[in-house]
Amino acid sequence: MGGCTLTIPTQTDLSQKALRLLREDAEKIEQLIAVQLDNLTLPKCPLYEEVLDTQMFGLSREIDFAVRLGMITREQGQQILHELERKLAHLYSTILPSSVGE
Secondary structure, X not given: OOOXXXXXXXXXXXXXXHHHHHHHHHHHHHHHHHHHHHOXXXXXXXXXXXXXXXXXXXXXXXXXXXXXXXXXXXXXXHHHHHHHHHHHHHHHHHHHHHXXXX
């Protein structure tokens, strides 16, 4: 008859969703990094660095929470953070040579 079916997400579905959401948050931080790389007119902006540090800390806490819930593995979380840290290292290697002597 005209009943409503209720689907309950599986652990795999929830884990995939958690990983997707964490990657989306990581992409937002990547966009911050890309904007800074594209606009190196202010190589060392304390406000920008503070925002970036706060975003990275927040993402690390989200990842820790997802790991503790069993939604993702510690390795998956570390992979997300490692990729962002690599991009940050590139940003800082680009910024620091231009700011020497300021």
